Amino acid sequence: MTTLTTSELVRCLTIALEFATSRGFESIDCSRHDQYWVVAPPNWVKFDIKPDLGVGSLSDDLSELRQLLANPSRVSVLDLERVAFALLLLSQTIEDRQEYLQVP
Numbered sequence: 001m002t003t004l005t006t007s008e009l010v011r012c013l014t015i016a017l018e019f020a021t022s023r024g025f026e027s028i029d030c031s032r033h034d035q036y037w038v039v040a041p042p043n044w045v046k047f048d049i050k051p052d053l054g055v056g057s058l059s060d061d062l063s064e065l066r067q068l069l070a071n072p073s074r075v076s077v078l079d080l081e082r083v084a085f086a087l088l089l090l091s092q093t094i095e096d097r098q099e100y101l102q103v104p
Contacts, residue, residue: 013087020090028090030058036085061085 038054061082
C-alpha cells in the first residue's frame with residue numbers, strides 16, 4: 001500500500017518520537033546545525049528539471065513552531081515543513097551520537 005492516513009502518520013510520529021525519547025533525546029538544539037538546503041515544493045519531486053536550492057534556518061523554524069504552540073490558530077502549511085525539518089534535525093542529532101543503537 002502506498003498511502004498513509006493522517007491518523008497513521010500521527011501513530012508513526014508517536015512511535016518515532018518515543019524511540020528518541022527512550023534514548024535520552026528530550027529536546028533538539030540547532031546550535032550546531034542552523035542552516036540547511038531546501039528544494040521547495042513542487043520542485044522537490046520533479047526530476048526532469050534542476051531545482052533551485054534555497055536556504056532554511058532551523059532556529060527560525062523552531063521559533064515559529066514555539067509561536068504555533070502559543071497560538072495554534074495561526075497554523076499553515078509551512079508549519080508542516082517546519083516540523084519536517086525539526087524531525088530531520090532530531091534524526092541528525094541521534095545519528096551523530098552512535099550509542100542510539102543501544103537499547104536502554
